Amino acid sequence: MDPLAELKQTFFQECEELLGALEQKLQALDEGSRDSEDVNAAFRAIHSIKGGAGAFGCTELVGFAHVFEAALDHLRSGRVALDDAPFTLFLRCSDAVADLVSAARNDETAPVRPDLLAALEQVGQAKPAAPAAPAEPAADAPVGIAALGNLLAMVDAKMGAPAAPPAANDGWDDDEPVAAAPARKPGHDVCIKITPEADLFRRVIEPRVAIGILPAEEIVSVSCDLSQVPPLETLDVTDCHMRFTVMMRTELSADEIVSKFDFTLANEEFEVEVLPDSETAADPVPAAAPAAAAEVPQSVAADLSAILARLGPSAEVAPQPDIQPTAAPVAAPAAAAPATAAAPAVARAPARPVSNEAAARQRQAVSVRVDLDRIDRLMNLVGEIVITQSMLVECVRSLPYDVYAKTAEGILTLSRQTRELQDHVMAVRAQPVKAVFQRMPRLVRELAQTLGKEVKLVLEGENTEVDKTIIEELADPLTHMIRNSMDHGVETPEDRIAAGKNPEGTIKLIAEHRAGRIVISVTDDGRGIGRDRLLAKAKSRGLVGADEKLAPEEIDQLIFAAGLSTADAVSDISGRGVGMDVVRRNVESLGGRISVDSEPGRGCKFTLALPLTLAVLEGMVIRCGDDRYVIPIASVIETQHLANTPIEHLTFGQEVLRWRGEITPLHRLGAVMGSAGKRDENIIIIAETERGGNVGIAVDEIVGQQQVVVKSLESNYGAVAGASAATILGDGLVALILDVDSMLRVAASGTRQPAPELKLAG
Amino acid sequence: MSLQLSEKHFTSAQPESAARRIVTFRVGDRTFGIDVGMVREIKGWQATTPLPHAAPHVRGVLNLRGVILAVYDLRTAIGLGTTDATATHVIVVVDVEDKTAGLLVDSVSDIVDVPVSAVRPAPDLERDEHGLIEGLVLLDTEIVALLDLAAVIRDGGDNQDKQLRVA
Numbered sequence: 001m002d003p004l005a006e007l008k009q010t011f012f013q014e015c016e017e018l019l020g021a022l023e024q025k026l027q028a029l030d031e032g033s034r035d036s037e038d039v040n041a042a043f044r045a046i047h048s049i050k051g052g053a054g055a056f057g058c059t060e061l062v063g064f065a066h067v068f069e070a071a072l073d074h075l076r077s078g079r080v081a082l083d084d085a086p087f088t089l090f091l092r093c094s095d096a097v098a099d100l101v102s103a104a105r106n107d108e109t110a111p112v113r114p115d116l117l118a119a120l121e122q123v124g125q126a127k128p129a130a131p132a133a134p135a136e137p138a139a140d141a142p143v144g145i146a147a148l149g150n151l152l153a154m155v156d157a158k159m160g161a162p163a164a165p166p167a168a169n170d171g172w173d174d175d176e177p178v179a180a181a182p183a184r185k186p187g188h189d190v191c192i193k194i195t196p197e198a199d200l201f202r203r204v205i206e207p208r209v210a211i212g213i214l215p216a217e218e219i220v221s222v223s224c225d226l227s228q229v230p231p232l233e234t235l236d237v238t239d240c241h242m243r244f245t246v247m248m249r250t251e252l253s254a255d256e257i258v259s260k261f262d263f264t265l266a267n268e269e270f271e272v273e274v275l276p277d278s279e280t281a282a283d284p285v286p287a288a289a290p291a292a293a294a295e296v297p298q299s300v301a302a303d304l305s306a307i308l309a310r311l312g313p314s315a316e317v318a319p320q321p322d323i324q325p326t327a328a329p330v331a332a333p334a335a336a337a338p339a340t341a342a343a344p345a346v347a348r349a350p351a352r353p354v355s356n357e358a359a360a361r362q363r364q365a366v367s368v369r370v371d372l373d374r375i376d377r378l379m380n381l382v383g384e385i386v387i388t389q390s391m392l393v394e395c396v397r398s399l400p401y402d403v404y405a406k407t408a409e410g411i412l413t414l415s416r417q418t419r420e421l422q423d424h425v426m427a428v429r430a431q432p433v434k435a436v437f438q439r440m441p442r443l444v445r446e447l448a449q450t451l452g453k454e455v456k457l458v459l460e461g462e463n464t465e466v467d468k469t470i471i472e473e474l475a476d477p478l479t480h481m482i483r484n485s486m487d488h489g490v491e492t493p494e495d496r497i498a499a500g501k502n503p504e505g506t507i508k509l510i511a512e513h514r515a516g517r518i519v520i521s522v523t524d525d526g527r528g529i530g531r532d533r534l535l536a537k538a539k540s541r542g543l544v545g546a547d548e549k550l551a552p553e554e555i556d557q558l559i560f561a562a563g564l565s566t567a568d569a570v571s572d573i574s575g576r577g578v579g580m581d582v583v584r585r586n587v588e589s590l591g592g593r594i595s596v597d598s599e600p601g602r603g604c605k606f607t608l609a610l611p612l613t614l615a616v617l618e619g620m621v622i623r624c625g626d627d628r629y630v631i632p633i634a635s636v637i638e639t640q641h642l643a644n645t646p647i648e649h650l651t652f653g654q655e656v657l658r659w660r661g662e663i664t665p666l667h668r669l670g671a672v673m674g675s676a677g678k679r680d681e682n683i684i685i686i687a688e689t690e691r692g693g694n695v696g697i698a699v700d701e702i703v704g705q706q707q708v709v710v711k712s713l714e715s716n717y718g719a720v721a722g723a724s725a726a727t728i729l730g731d732g733l734v735a736l737i738l739d740v741d742s743m744l745r746v747a748a749s750g751t752r753q754p755a756p757e758l759k760l761a762g
Numbered sequence: 763m764s765l766q767l768s769e770k771h772f773t774s775a776q777p778e779s780a781a782r783r784i785v786t787f788r789v790g791d792r793t794f795g796i797d798v799g800m801v802r803e804i805k806g807w808q809a810t811t812p813l814p815h816a817a818p819h820v821r822g823v824l825n826l827r828g829v830i831l832a833v834y835d836l837r838t839a840i841g842l843g844t845t846d847a848t849a850t851h852v853i854v855v856v857d858v859e860d861k862t863a864g865l866l867v868d869s870v871s872d873i874v875d876v877p878v879s880a881v882r883p884a885p886d887l888e889r890d891e892h893g894l895i896e897g898l899v900l901l902d903t904e905i906v907a908l909l910d911l912a913a914v915i916r917d918g919g920d921n922q923d924k925q926l927r928v929a
Contacts, residue, residue, distance in 0.1 A: 384828050627812065673814040716861045717823065717832040720813050728825045734811040746815065 011052040015101045018045040020438045030087035043072045051209045058104040074124035187251040189275040200240035210264040218250040383709035390730030430465040433511045436474045437462045447486045454504040461511035466518045467613035477583045481522040489526030523605040529598040531555045556598045560584040621703040624670045625677030630737045638686040666696040672747045687740045722746045780878040787867040795906040800856045807851040833864035858911045
């Protein structure tokens with residue numbers, strides 16, 4: 001991959017995180033947080049997105065982000081009070097930014113939302129009490145982009161350099177000639193020296209953006225010192241050798257200016273100096289000292305402009321190729337400001353007040369991004385080692401005792417280390433559920449709008465980690481569950497008021513680890529499950545006998561039955577009756593469970609329990625005839641000897657056994673799976689089915705219990721009836737991992753009986 | 763019999779304009795061939811794990827360095843019964859469409875370059891109902907039947923379905 005594409009990839013990955021942070025902070029503010037750090041963090045997020053987007057030429061994104069950023073800046077600067085801020089609008093804007101980011105990622109063009117832009121621009125303008133220097137009227141987005149435009153051209157224009165054409169309508173132009181000293185604006189003169197580290201570009205920051213943060217109309221001049229540019233032979237074009245000097249006439253204090261650079265430049269990369277307000281400072285631009293600049297060969301300047309063009313937002317604002325090195329005089333502000341010695345108000349960036357932010361940055365620095373493919377390969381390899389190691393264990397058994405003892409010790413250590421290695425690799429694959437959770441607030445917002453409901457979403461345990469295989473599978477069920485709660489659970493504000501509840505409903509999404517599983521619950525405080533209607537519907541569909549009496553809890557479980565929806569009108573959101581039964585099937589196919597607790601009028605709680613990974617599973621290795629199989633421990637309830645279990649024969653060879661007072665069907669694994677060899681079938685495994693019933697499976701022998709690495713059968717063959725996947729045992733041979741429900745379907749078709757429509761438990 | 767690669771076939775400077783390089787192998791007294799590009803590796807017989815309700819020529823699955831692939835018994839596929847596999851039998855690991863599969867044969871015999879023009883379309887054989895033969899090549903004294911591997915393998919899936927439906 002070429003480096004730029006790679007950088008771009010990284011940028012989009014970062015965007016995901018930044019968008020998450022942006023949304024989270026705005027959410028917190030919307031919920032009443034008045035922490036200025038939240039505002040700053042939101043601002044930083046959108047600012048970083050804008051910066052990166054500019055570097056990669058995502059013009060729409062830059063345009064929108066710029067306006068958004070400006071609006072947030074009003075909050076940051078206190079021009080708009082937090083209490084008056086339209087956070088709902090901001091949240092919708094963050095959604096729009098997310099759309100723009102994904103559009104940019106896929107090289108599509110997303111529609112810029114003029115409605116949102118217009119609304120954003122209203123922010124801060126409606127306030128009549130705006131300070132004397134009113135906010136820059138961000139008239140429309142394109143101008144906003146242009147404002148970030150050709151910095152060097154602007155330098156030239158300000159300098160009155162003859163070569164450069166005036167930067168037409170670039171939004172920077174305050175129509176105030178530099179020399180017009182008499183009509184001085186209020187404020188003081190400030191000289192900012194920017195000496196970026198060489199890696200500036202690699203940090204995806206461009207000078208244009210860094211300087212663009214300053215209020216354009218207050219900039220008097222910008223000059224660029226190219227004296228540090230090395231000769232062409234040794235020039236690394238990704239290094240930044242430019243030094244800038246910005247002269248401003250502003251009312252901002254030094255500290256305020258420092259804080260503006262917070263997000264682009266490191267503390268040691270710039271220096272802000274407030275110049276004494278004397279007449280001598282009237283012409284703040286150093287007149288002379290182009291000496292060093294003159295030495296810079298023309299070609300270097302051309303190279304630089306090429307770099308800028310590449311980093312620039314789009315071609316049309318790329319720097320003019322005809323910049324003259326001499327047009328950028330070396331900054332010598334010290335010489336230009338004679339009064340520097342007289343108590344120069346040099347404001348180094350103040351020591352960061354919150355050290356934990358620094359700590360957070362530190363943490364980020366030591367983490368690496370790794371392609372998931374690589375981790376998968378690592379995982380595969382670890383799986384291989386586990387297999388080889390158990391192969392060794394079997395070889396060692398045949399050794400003479402004295403050799404055996406020593407080798408066995410080594411192998412024991414090896415197996416412990418392998419296990420540890422496996423755990424660590426699994427831990428690397430683990431991701432916080434945040435990746436899925438953070439999509440939900442948007443879903444809730446949009447649904448709330450569609451449905452005319454007021455809902456607050458509370459997220460808890462977002463940092464709970466599970467394997468990425470599970471993360472990928474979580475999004476669908478969670479979306480369904482939230483939709484269900486939004487549509488059927490939470491009532492309209494009117495209904496809620498009538499029921500004496502807070503008009504705003506609450507949905508809680510909570511994740512936690514419990515007993516080696518991840519448990520996720522979706523709790524709403526809505527009306528609960530309408531049992532009468534659900535039961536009536538189930539009866540009309542024949543799922544429940546007309547005269548059957550069901551306990552309330554049993555009725556609730558009907559929500560998972562296929563084809564049941566109690567919504568009166570089929571809505572866009574849910575209600576097609578393909579909701580919760582699909583969720584249940586998906587969850588169960590992952591080896592998970594879903595349950596529901598409902599309290600009429602008080603709300604409803606769905607609980608989802610899933611294994612932490614799909615890559616390995618704890619299995620019981622069993623033998624039947626010549627073949628071995630693995631049955632997931634999660635499915636096994638109990639094992640027992642056939643002799644202790646009374647078996648009865650029904651028609652067509654169907655056998656049942658009595659187990660804990662229940663009649664349980666019995667299947668002989670060898671017959672169902674067609675195992676070769678002689679079978680004695682002395683052991684019965686009682687297993688649990690997805691539908692909640694139990695089943696007995698007769699096998700020859702239980703070989704052992706071990707963690708097995710799940711291998712797909714489908715990638716090179718196809719689905720195998722009765723098995724969900726396969727694994728490789730210690731001797732290198734393949735064993736099928738049984739899927740109890742699929743096995744039962746095979747058994748049912750094998751005995752020439754129509755697959756019984758299994759009724760719901762109860 | 764083991765894999766014999768005659769020197770001349772590799773050194774033959776530039777194969778005539780349109781030539782196919784064919785790996786030939788034997789099942790009983792018959793010779794089959796597939797394009798060399800489809801062959802990933804050739805390995806000795808290794809015990810497989812049978813799959814329930816699979817087509818008769820699906821011998822089972824095996825572990826090839828952590829990847830699980832199915833092995834098809836070519837003898838069964840062409841209607842000559844089941845191979846009594848021993849250590850001298852050979853599994854030709856092939857890439858077919860997007861899958862990797864093993865083909866159980868008696869032995870691999872040669873790699874030959876055949877001009878495309880020498881490949882004759884398979885006669886409309888009544889017996890070859892699955893269309894396993896893609897073409898025929900007359901080589902010295904013997905006829906090499908070029909296999910349509912996709913058909914050999916696809917058949918496994920189809921039969922498997924049939925079996926399930928009928929059973």
